[in-house]
Amino acid sequence: AQKITQTQPGMFVQEKEAVTLDCTYDTSDPSYGLFWYKQPSSGEMIFLIYQGSYDQQNATEGRYSLNFQKARKSANLVISASQLGDSAMYFCAMREDLYNQGGKLIFGQGTELSVKP
Amino acid sequence: DVKVTQSSRYLVKRTGEKVFLECVQDMDHENMFWYRQDPGLGLRLIYFSYDVKMKEKGDIPEGYSVSREKKERFSLILESASTNQTSMYLCASSLRGTGGRNEQFFGPGTRLTVL
Numbered sequence A: 001a002q003k004i005t006q007t008q009p010g011m012f013v014q015e016k017e018a019v020t021l022d023c024t025y026d027t028s029d030p031s032y033g034l035f036w037y038k039q040p041s042s043g044e045m046i047f048l049i050y051q052g053s054y055d056q057q058n059a060t061e062g063r064y065s066l067n068f069q070k071a072r073k074s075a076n077l078v079i080s081a082s083q084l085g086d087s088a089m090y091f092c093a094m095r096e097d098l099y100n101q102g103g104k105l106i107f108g109q110g111t112e113l114s115v116k117p
Numbered sequence B: 001d002v003k004v005t006q007s008s009r010y011l012v013k014r015t016g017e018k019v020f021l022e023c024v025q026d027m028d029h030e031n032m033f034w035y036r037q038d039p040g041l042g043l044r045l046i047y048f049s050y051d052v053k054m055k056e057k058g059d060i061p062e063g064y065s066v067s068r069e070k071k072e073r074f075s076l077i078l079e080s081a082s083t084n085q086t087s088m089y090l091c092a093s094s095l096r097g098t099g100g101r102n103e104q105f106f107g108p109g110t111r112l113t114v115l
Helices: none
Strands: A010-014 A019-021 A032-039 A046-052 A064-069 A074-079 A088-096 A111-116 B004-006 B010-013 B019-025 B031-038 B042-049 B064-070 B073-078 B087-094 B110-114
Touching: A010 A019, A019 A111, A032 A064, A032 A074, A046 A064, A046 A074, A074 A088, A088 B042, B004 B087, B010 B019, B019 B031, B019 B087, B019 B110, B031 B064, B031 B073, B042 B064, B042 B073, B073 B087
Parallel strands: A010 A111, B010 B110
Antiparallel strands: A019 A074, A032 A046, A032 A088, A064 A074, A088 A111, B004 B019, B019 B073, B031 B042, B031 B087, B064 B073, B087 B110
């Protein structure tokens, strides 16, 4: 079974509008972390935002926010005021067992976002 | 500025060749990782290492091996390259610490083509 599912292979958004990228996860571990990464066409993965399973509030980093719904096991990324430079592939990832020092990440399939001028 | 570097951006090899992909990080991170990225499959973990000379298999280790002789360097080895190993290979590193964010930092990737 997929541990991280991103159901939107591709999305379009108009510049300056907000967009939500979906991510659902599956784990029985009570201690886990959720990450979003951006991969522009240059190929390098850029860390965007993190949410811990015990965090009481949704994470925010500038124009990025994470809509964390623990009971539904979803961790959607919201990008406000989209910019042309936001066009990229976006990956949701999970690390289980946060107290394990290994730090492995499990990635979703990715969502390709295109911002239209 | 923190950095993970990979020895090549693009590489073309022939079937059966032994291939070395090198990764170096300058952040004094304990953990290092090798992933391959294929369209529609996301990133899949090949091997990781949480200390010098330590290695653990990821989800798809078949056909690969790794070496970590120094803390800053983690090498991925394709013993006998095959066409189904044509892919983008990404190296990453992170701190060992527990319970917190400890995000992984990625290199620019190596696009390997096996003919």
